[in-house]
Amino acid sequence: MSTANRAVASDRSDEDLVKDVVARNAAALTTLYTRYAPLVFHIACQSLDRASAEEIVQDVFLAVWQKASTYDPARGAFRPWMLQVAHYRIINELRTRSRRPQSVPDDDGSILDGIPDQNREPVEEAWRDFQRQAVQSAVRRLPSGQRQALSLAFFEDLTHEQVAETLRLPLGTVKTRIRAAMQKLRLTLVALGVTALAAVLAFGPGRWLERTAYLSGLNSRALAFVTESDITTLHLAAVPGIPAESHGAYRGRQGGMLAVVALHRLPQIPAGTAYQGWALINGEWVSLGTARVDASGNAMLVAEGKTFQTMPSRVQVTREPSSGSRQPTSPAVIEWSEDNQ
Numbered sequence: 001m002s003t004a005n006r007a008v009a010s011d012r013s014d015e016d017l018v019k020d021v022v023a024r025n026a027a028a029l030t031t032l033y034t035r036y037a038p039l040v041f042h043i044a045c046q047s048l049d050r051a052s053a054e055e056i057v058q059d060v061f062l063a064v065w066q067k068a069s070t071y072d073p074a075r076g077a078f079r080p081w082m083l084q085v086a087h088y089r090i091i092n093e094l095r096t097r098s099r100r101p102q103s104v105p106d107d108d109g110s111i112l113d114g115i116p117d118q119n120r121e122p123v124e125e126a127w128r129d130f131q132r133q134a135v136q137s138a139v140r141r142l143p144s145g146q147r148q149a150l151s152l153a154f155f156e157d158l159t160h161e162q163v164a165e166t167l168r169l170p171l172g173t174v175k176t177r178i179r180a181a182m183q184k185l186r187l188t189l190v191a192l193g194v195t196a197l198a199a200v201l202a203f204g205p206g207r208w209l210e211r212t213a214y215l216s217g218l219n220s221r222a223l224a225f226v227t228e229s230d231i232t233t234l235h236l237a238a239v240p241g242i243p244a245e246s247h248g249a250y251r252g253r254q255g256g257m258l259a260v261v262a263l264h265r266l267p268q269i270p271a272g273t274a275y276q277g278w279a280l281i282n283g284e285w286v287s288l289g290t291a292r293v294d295a296s297g298n299a300m301l302v303a304e305g306k307t308f309q310t311m312p313s314r315v316q317v318t319r320e321p322s323s324g325s326r327q328p329t330s331p332a333v334i335e336w337s338e339d340n341q
Helices: 014-022 026-045 050-070 078-099 122-140 144-155 160-167 171-198 207-225
Strands: 232-238 247-252 258-264 273-281 284-291 299-304 314-321 332-337
Touching: 014 026, 014 050, 014 078, 026 050, 026 078, 050 078, 122 144, 144 160, 144 171, 160 171, 232 314, 247 332, 258 273, 258 284, 258 314, 273 299, 284 299
Parallel strands: none
Antiparallel strands: 232 247, 232 332, 247 258, 258 299, 273 284, 273 314, 314 332
16 A cells, blocks of 8 residues: 555644644544544634634644645644645635735635636546545445435435334434434545545646635535524426436525525436526525436535525426536426426
8 A cells, every 4th residue: 555545543643633634644644633623623614714723724724734844843833834835824714814805706606617628637526436436435335224314314205204114213212313324424524635645746736626625615614504403395396208216306495695596306418518496586696506417316406605595486307518517508307486386
């Protein structure tokens, strides 16, 4: 087994782990991330919003990966050194914000997000495939009781009460199993975030790293979001001409900033195309992102922004070019409308 992939004992000292990071052992970075990412996030949240704090965490551990050789244990412990890196990153972010032009307000990134990416990088596509496969693998490794409850709640769109009735279990037991399953899946996504940091040596820093780090954090929040008790679920059904088994679920909250759409059993579509989700909010179609379904026809879309503080009046999924469209350009495949409720 190569040095870069060698497993690392979790009880090793920080200083020993840094030596392994210098030798490009990604498992050592994962261990340091697990130990200190929550602390860095907590500190960053004192000065920045949650999304920016997550970016700071990724930035700090990228710096650890790239600059581990500059750490000198003779001058002090790793923890203060790492926290100093975090402090500098936070200060730099605050200074950048103070100098940043504000001629066109776009606090939630909705203007930028509305512009389709016509040049999606093959590396990013590969990352999405790897991430999806890793999460699916993590679900399969869950204890059977947790896996069954989670699958019914998320993949089959059942409420917690319906899951309890189906499994003939107390509601509290079902909620506990789902919560435990989500916690384990969040740990998987943390590891994926560290994998993105380690991969920077192969692909270089820049836009791809920023997007993968952001997606890891966003997916982690989405997993927690969909199991909260006050979420509203809108069920999307197949339109005529589409197999009746195709369906989906939009999950959101009035006043929230996340929208999560689960796609289930959708037909496979040609290369160069993707499924794109749409929410009609205040009379305008808002993109929920694009995805290609896996072999079972499943996928997940996650969108974030102030726009989603308002629940939609319609939700639909269409077939679009893989780069995405500004507006729906083809008929819906699955849809939900408040007019039909």
